[in-house]
Amino acid sequence: MEKKSGFVAILGRPNVGKSTLLNTLLKEKVSIISKVPQTTRFQIRGILNEERGQVIFVDTPGLHISKSQLSKYLNSAALKAKKDAELILYMVDLTRSVGEEEKVLVSQLKDSERPIIMVLNKIDLGEGFLNDYVKLWQEAPKEKDPLKYFIPVSSLKGDNISGLIEAIFSLLPVAQPYYPEDILSDFPQRLNIAEIIREKLLDSLREELPHSIAVMTDEMISRKENLTYIKAIILVERDSQKSIVIGKKGEMLKRVGELARKEIEELLEKKVYLELFVRTEKKWQENPYILRRLGYLA
Ligand SMILES: Nc1nc2c(ncn2[C@@H]2O[C@H](COP(=O)(O)OP(=O)(O)OP(=O)(O)O)[C@@H](O)[C@H]2O)c(=O)[nH]1
Ligand SMILES: [Mg+2]
Structure with a gap:
């Protein structure tokens, strides 16, 4: 069987659950989590190996609007991950209404060269603002639409994570693994x-x-x-x-x-x-x- 492999960037506002998703995908703690926004300060790579191939997930700092030097570095780390990825997981928090930052993000993603999956997180707490998020994407003016799927999940409880992995493999290119199979993360x-x-x-x-x-x-x-x-x-x-x-x-x-x-x-x-x-x-x-x-x- 031909293997599929590639880099998958996890992007979204602070506190939507990106690091929780990474840890759940890998069934190991690779990235730290907290209830306060702006927890992650690095690009953190976590590697999933399966028979069908290898996914290198890249957790990123939450994208946000602020002028401090630190914020600039955080945002640029996230945007660099986006540039280097074969596929983008754009994560939103269903319990929070669509904010200004979300609109900025959608405008940055809508004409992406790379395919996108919109991951609607925290479904364990109900549908919340699901319709607003779908509408936000659908109504954004765009040339071509890179969005392939809307996938509701609960990163915390693990709901529909296997569906998400299925969708990810369906979109990755045929390629040999990039990392040896016994490495979980390359974070120092x-x-x-x-x-x-x-x-x-x-x-x-x-x-x-x-x-x-x-x-x-x-x-x-x-x-x-x-x-x-x-x-x-x-x-x-x-x-x-x-x-x-x-x-x-x-x-x-x-x-x-x-x-x-x-x-x-x-x-x-x-x-x-x-x-x-x-x-x-x-x-x-x-x-x-x-x-x-x-x-x-x-
Ligand atoms: N109920 C529920 N809570 C979640 C879920 N996923 C994450 N959380 C909670 O949301 C909070 C933020 O989670 P993180 O994984 O640190 O969020 P993040 O997007 O990595 O945040 P930054 O690193 O600050 O950008 C934590 O309190 C998590 O426990 C979920 O699916 N359901
Ligand atoms: Mg994080």
């Missing part, structure tokens, strides 16, 4: 560890803080055969945020550290000694040097 481990810590912070913190936070792993040393020492620095923008992250008597930081350590130990299959530091770095979001160190800039 150092960044993955920083992401796990950031996810635990997002889970624990409320308010507007999430967007002010970044995590970098500073050192990773295998002290003994079975123990890895990891030092990570949590960046915040203001001293007041630093005290929130540390918490009363250091409780918050301790809890985040414990949750992250457990998950990192599972990932590395080793004991981990995790040390967390919090540092105030004013305007890190505008600082190219820091953005590069965080891996947000190539």
Whole structure:
């Protein structure tokens, strides 16, 4: 049988469920998830191998309107993934009404050279604004229509994910796999560890803080055969945020550290000694040097 293979970009507004879909497709956690928008900050590739071929899914930062440097990098990472893909999954959240950002997105996608599947997510919560989203696409003026399917799914519950995979393979070109079959993701481990810590912070913190936070792993040393020492620095923008992250008597930081350590130990299959530091770095979001160190800039 001829194999089909290719890159599939998952695009959409923040918080629609792109990373949840990636993890569900791969049945493994590859990308971090949270209830706050703008969680994903990287292009994260996750690889699905089947008899019929290989799909390289590319999770992307949610596309949004904002002028900050960080936002520019996030949006450009998402748009680059779109350029490199054989097929685009355009994901929307059925529980949220069509917004300005959605209209901008549709105008960017409607004349795409690549085929598109519109993935209508969170169907477990009902049809919501399904008709509005279908209408939004159908009524957009376009030369030719790259949209092949509307597919409602629940990324969280797994509903209709096999239907989605079926549709994806039907649209991929005949090609040999790009990656060896034992690789699940090519995301660097150092960044993955920083992401796990950031996810635990997002889970624990409320308010507007999430967007002010970044995590970098500073050192990773295998002290003994079975123990890895990891030092990570949590960046915040203001001293007041630093005290929130540390918490009363250091409780918050301790809890985040414990949750992250457990998950990192599972990932590395080793004991981990995790040390967390919090540092105030004013305007890190505008600082190219820091953005590069965080891996947000190539
Ligand atoms: N009920 C329901 N919730 C979902 C579904 N998919 C995702 N969610 C929730 O939606 C929230 C956002 O999910 P993410 O996967 O982080 O969304 P994202 O599109 O990757 O967000 P960004 O990385 O910020 O662009 C989380 O709280 C998820 O649990 C779904 O199918 N049904
Ligand atoms: Mg995400």
